[in-house]
Amino acid sequence: MIRKKILLLLAMSMVVIVGCSEDYLDTVPTDSISEEAALSSTENMDLILNGLHRMMYGQNVLEGATSSRSGESYFIPSFDAIGGNAIHSSPGNGWMTSDLKWTSHTNPSSTTNFNLWFQRYHFVETANTIINKVAESDFTETEDLNKILGQSYAYRAWAYLRLVTSFSRGYIYGTPSSDPGVPVLTEAGAPYEGGPRGTVEQVYVQMESDINAAVSYLQNASAADNKSNISLNAAYGIKARIALSKGDWATAAESAALARDGYPLLSESDWLSGFNSYDLSEVIWGGQVIDTETNYFQSYFYFIAFAFNGSLNRSNPKLISKELYDRIPDTDYRNQAWLPLAPNTNSAASNDQGGSYETDPNYDNEEDFWAAWSEIIEKYGATTAHNTHPYMNVKFQQKNPGSIDPDDVIYMRSAEMVLIEAEAKAMLNDVAGAQDALDVLGSARDSAFDKTAFTDQASLMDEIKWQRRVELWGEGFSYHDNLRWDEGIDQTNSGASFTLYGDGFIQDKPSVNDDWIHKIPQSEIDANPYMTDADQN
Template sequence: MFKKIILLFVIVAIATTSCNKDFLETKPTDAISSGDALASAENMALILNGLHRLLYAQPQTMLSGGDSYRSGNHYWVPLEDNLAGGVIHSARANNLGWQDETQWISHNQETSLTTEQLWYQRYHIIASANAIINKAAEGIIPEDEKFKEILGQAYTYRAYAYLSLVQHYAKGYLIGNPASDPGVPLLLASEAPFTSEPRSTVKAIYDQCMADVNSAIDYFKGATPRPTGNAYDKSQLNIDVAYGLKARIALNMGEWRTAADAAVLARKDYPIMDQDDYYSGFNSTLLPEVMWGSNVISTETTYFRSYFYLMSNTFAGSQNRSNPKIMDKRLYDQIPDTDYRKGLFLKDAPNSNTSASNGEGGWKNNTNPLYTTEAEFKAEIKRLTSVYGWASNQNTHPYMHVKMRNKAPGTTDPDDIILMRSSEMYLIEAEAEAMLDNVDAAQDALKTLGEERDSAYDVTMYDTKEKLMEHIKFQRALELWGEGFLYVDKIRWDEGIDHAANGGSGASQDLYQSGFQQAKPSTNKEWIFKIPQKEIDANPNLGPGDQN
């Protein structure tokens, strides 16, 4: 690795202890030793703060070779729905390679920014977590409550990063042969040259994830609790996040009992949001359901690299202004009128974009019978602009979403990134119980969520494993739309992509190209990210034959 891995914890210690210009100019990054950075629990807390920031920062500000086009989870979270076809482009995107992702010509290229930046960002997280974990193993620093909290976070971070890597750069656990399928290199070192084993098996990496998250839980049990009341607090990982991550790991391993039990423990202190909260824009970690998220600080100038730039139709950027993101029409048609989530997708928004990929943009091409005159067509556009606060030059499009909305609509402010919510935990529990043929238990898990979202919800309709699984797939697609789950879901369920089936999604084959249809993951290696060529070239434990 591991030429690309640098001592992130050293840079983090500098970045988080001072913003003083003279300090940064006169204290080069190699002047603070790893021993100083790891000398105390207080210094290690600075390393963790750097990891919190690394999740969303423009990487060139923190990592050697980083590129601003992939600003951490601003890019990786919506990528999962972009790749899998859940969040649909209505017209051509303009930059960041976002259209390449849609067309499946980025993640499967070994020289792309996507394959390279995701790989190295996650391994930087691992290297920094290793530094804390390995220092603790020396037994020099007393394991008081504060240090246990730091260790809990370090183990959780390592599990999170390895899970991300193995889910993207290897075959899915449930659709392959995990005991023999190649996973990713296992890096446990904390000092240069960061040597690693060759690619470990998929099972070995998942086992490491589970071991790490269990260690995290053990440490958190004796740790200082996470503070509450501030949006920044939920950037910190705690025992609930560790249980939530354990539920994700187990779900994707098919360890159904473990997944269900962990999901119940994870969500207990995070009540389901009501309609007002659900309609508030998904822009703050302070929402009651949020278990973990990145509180994006205003000085981090992601702006036109942010999650909301890529996702929010109220963001004042060309990515959405010329290309409103829309919902799959087939999913929309499944939503009952009594479900308030339906109101966040504007089926009848006029198609104002003359460059829309469906060729129906502008009044002259209008096909919606609601608008019988051009004046009515324009009046509705004006009304929507006033309701949602987007810029006057924002294009509208049928089925466009207003789920993710920036706090200051019509601006370029980057908002928080939600990484884990309690609703996901109900859905994990339901899926796991359904797979165990525990129909009553799966229904109970769905009932809490369903009855909050849909005033006419009747869970008794789903009285077999098969019916439950189809309904759970619908609920995950709707509840977690745009939040970064569909890619992994499709791999777990071994489902391909077909924008043409069942009346069509609303996506254009000309626009989507290879991404318009993809065979299921078990028979299609295109779902697996390529290992960066730079890694193949630099790592003595990898060769051309290790490429996916």
């Protein structure tokens, strides 16, 4: 899709060249590896999947796309920037300001929309190729083959979920039987012409079929090599997300419980350790970033972590909403993940209170102002060029703070699954069930948590929404949460700056505001013979 679709052959050749044995490279020239050879064995198909695992976090190497705004490393923090949950304290070096201002996803010519569409359809195309090759061949069914097929179906379901929930009206508040979705493509190979927009309902039918197939294959598959692979638990997690996004509450609750089985919630020390390793007990699915293939200044931690040594971070620590943070009880250890009294040392801070104790209302003398800054710099390993700001985030910490070294990217945690289960049961009006699910997380984080304080659906949902905003802060959920809840954005009391945020400061709810929907890349409409300008959102 999109203009000259990258040849799958090229993408697979790159993966095969990297991963094959010396004997294979000796017998097959690196410029003539055929698609047939790349799909000739489970070992080679596994290498193709390894390419997708790396593309989840790595810089975009696809022909016709750009390395900026690559993979989940960019789109996780981008969705929280658009959704208003991860607040920027200043323009920094300009990265993501268009997301904050809502001038990127509403622009059909933006790189953000292009890469989100183009990369996700590459996942679809690669999955199609593997699925169809196995279907037309005489491979013997083995646990390893099932693992490959299971992951391929899961990746296709995941990609379509990212696409339809970004480029279409929400399932719950929309009319899915007639609302335009995204093209549903299941064939592989040239001429890569794309296809017409299916309805939202048709996309969901495909996603549900795919994730059910993924679960079936992975139930009879060999174990995942590591957490970068899509395991059976991760497939259940994707299934839970799909069901939640359409209001299939029973399936969401059941699948979320299955997804988190065997992934215990983090202890206090682990929760506060920085979310920089996919080895944490809660992590169901995540990218183990390989040193030689890191994103450097396009990495996840570049966009979200305080101490990462990049210009976006040094001048622009990311903030939690004042309203959100001020509701965290003293008995909840998550209050240590943000610093409400950090001095505002940035003279370019967007709230116009930075640079001096004289402008920062939390300090009345220079000595205390700079002593507080020095303590934060030392404790969290930032450089002396880093600025601090009230309500700044220290939830995300590098293994090697103050550097640009790579850290893992987390895609799915069991805490999210607990909250999906709680929300789904609340929406089913199963008050006791929702209380019990919510208590699993609440009691783990807050020593004084009392599930009986939430006695009806409304109070339960208010608490669940707050818990998601705090627990999953910076993990990319707020944009799609707002779509599901049909809630707008109002940053009036959050600490965000109207000057910095512009149109993103206040937005009406999605059901009456189509600006929530990403524009389809204009280059796709221009090149796809099945689309016209009338198909634009």
